[in-house]
Amino acid sequence: MGSEKKSLGAAGVLYVSVCLLSIVTFVLYVMNATRAYYVDLSPVIVVLLVLAVACEVLVIALGCGSRGGAKAVLSDVLRVAVPAFVAVAGVMFISARVESLAQVLGSNLELGNVEAHEAAMQAVAIIVVSLVTWLLSVVSAFVGRGKGTK
Numbered sequence: 001m002g003s004e005k006k007s008l009g010a011a012g013v014l015y016v017s018v019c020l021l022s023i024v025t026f027v028l029y030v031m032n033a034t035r036a037y038y039v040d041l042s043p044v045i046v047v048l049l050v051l052a053v054a055c056e057v058l059v060i061a062l063g064c065g066s067r068g069g070a071k072a073v074l075s076d077v078l079r080v081a082v083p084a085f086v087a088v089a090g091v092m093f094i095s096a097r098v099e100s101l102a103q104v105l106g107s108n109l110e111l112g113n114v115e116a117h118e119a120a121m122q123a124v125a126i127i128v129v130s131l132v133t134w135l136l137s138v139v140s141a142f143v144g145r146g147k148g149t150k
Helices: 002-007 009-033 043-062 069-106 114-143
Strands: none
Touching: 002 114, 009 043, 009 069, 009 114, 069 114
8 A cells, every 4th residue: 555655646746736727727717707808608618627627536536557457547548538628628718718818908999998907817817827737737647657566
């Protein structure tokens, strides 16, 4: 059992970090999508982010670096699913915000609209957090794999 805890070290820390960042992304998305300026909460993005968190929790529960059998296959599938869910949710969010970001940040149409500028800056923050979450999930998919134990 002690060797199992050691094998979770880096992979476990990375997956906990990815899980926390995914939760932060989800909360920020819900806050942004329910603002008076946007009011466009997408159930698809919500489901994708919830699935990403659920997959991350399952990978952590399975032991991140499962050694063989069905647990290892399931862990590998979940490790691929997490970046896919996060990436698709991020792209959908960007596509929903690209026009408004251009309008708020690149023209005079929303000049003086404090709510629009706050919502746009929050959207940019969500894009950055989502990108960091995705990159970290890709890296964590490869950490803790490869070595077999006796």
